[in-house]
Amino acid sequence: MILLHGWPYDIHAFADVAPRLAQAGHRVIVPYLRGYGSTVFRSADTLRNGQQAAVAFDVIALMDALKIPRAVVAGFDWGARTADIVAALWPDRCTALVSVSGYLIGSQHANEAPLPPAAELAWWYQFYFATERGRLGYERNRIDFNRLIWRTASPQWQFDEATYQRSARAFDNSDHVAVVIHNYRWRLGLAQGEARYDAAERTLAAGPLIAVPAITMEGDANGAAHPKAEDYRARFAGRYEHRALTGGIGHNLPQEAPQAFAQAVIDVAGW
Numbered sequence: 001m002i003l004l005h006g007w008p009y010d011i012h013a014f015a016d017v018a019p020r021l022a023q024a025g026h027r028v029i030v031p032y033l034r035g036y037g038s039t040v041f042r043s044a045d046t047l048r049n050g051q052q053a054a055v056a057f058d059v060i061a062l063m064d065a066l067k068i069p070r071a072v073v074a075g076f077d078w079g080a081r082t083a084d085i086v087a088a089l090w091p092d093r094c095t096a097l098v099s100v101s102g103y104l105i106g107s108q109h110a111n112e113a114p115l116p117p118a119a120e121l122a123w124w125y126q127f128y129f130a131t132e133r134g135r136l137g138y139e140r141n142r143i144d145f146n147r148l149i150w151r152t153a154s155p156q157w158q159f160d161e162a163t164y165q166r167s168a169r170a171f172d173n174s175d176h177v178a179v180v181i182h183n184y185r186w187r188l189g190l191a192q193g194e195a196r197y198d199a200a201e202r203t204l205a206a207g208p209l210i211a212v213p214a215i216t217m218e219g220d221a222n223g224a225a226h227p228k229a230e231d232y233r234a235r236f237a238g239r240y241e242h243r244a245l246t247g248g249i250g251h252n253l254p255q256e257a258p259q260a261f262a263q264a265v266i267d268v269a270g271w
Helices: 018-023 052-065 078-089 117-122 124-129 132-153 161-172 176-187 195-205 229-235 258-270
Strands: 002-004 071-075 094-100 214-219 240-245
Touching: 002 052, 002 078, 018 258, 052 078, 052 195, 071 078, 071 258, 078 094, 078 195, 094 258, 117 124, 124 132, 124 176, 132 161, 132 176, 161 176, 214 229, 214 258, 229 240, 240 258
Parallel strands: 002 071, 071 094, 094 214, 214 240
Antiparallel strands: none
């Protein structure tokens, strides 16, 4: 089982999930996404690329390196998008899927269309990051910035400072800012990706169906921008279930509701 975190989080989002899965007899791998924690680029000349396909190809490269032919893939935020892409592009490598907030595969073309004002407001940081002022602001203030994102994305989650600081160390990676800024600028067509991912991005832009067994999840207090479950149901062509959690569960669902997330992963693996 491969568990994938998002921005601005890290592997500790699964600190209470991974032991539950291991105790159920599963091998569990929780990697840092590129630009977080201990990840490094081996060449100074490599583009610090945060586009969606690049992050998904990292997962396949990891599986190849560890000689893992197939795995259950689960995640939230960037991790959910990445898990969706793995399931869509490599169904032979993906046994099953758990995706918080459902179908998050996007395209630069789709992102050209303006959203209603309230929805645009939820993406305020994306527009901030489009500017040099935003890049510099994130570079200088990333710890305070990301704490703010945690609070707004999970308004009812009463995390303490020690919990936040445990994850915040992952943002000290020297490539973190570059990868994050590139991700959001690429989405808006303000930054180029890499040609080697062009074919994959064309496929993803068409909204490919996900045919592997899948469970999508959503908390009732997710303060981050997210689609409605009924809007993406048709993108799942295999056995499928949506689980809506109550009790003030926000954006970081695995950390806020670890038992429910772990159970979803165990259940979908059994399908």
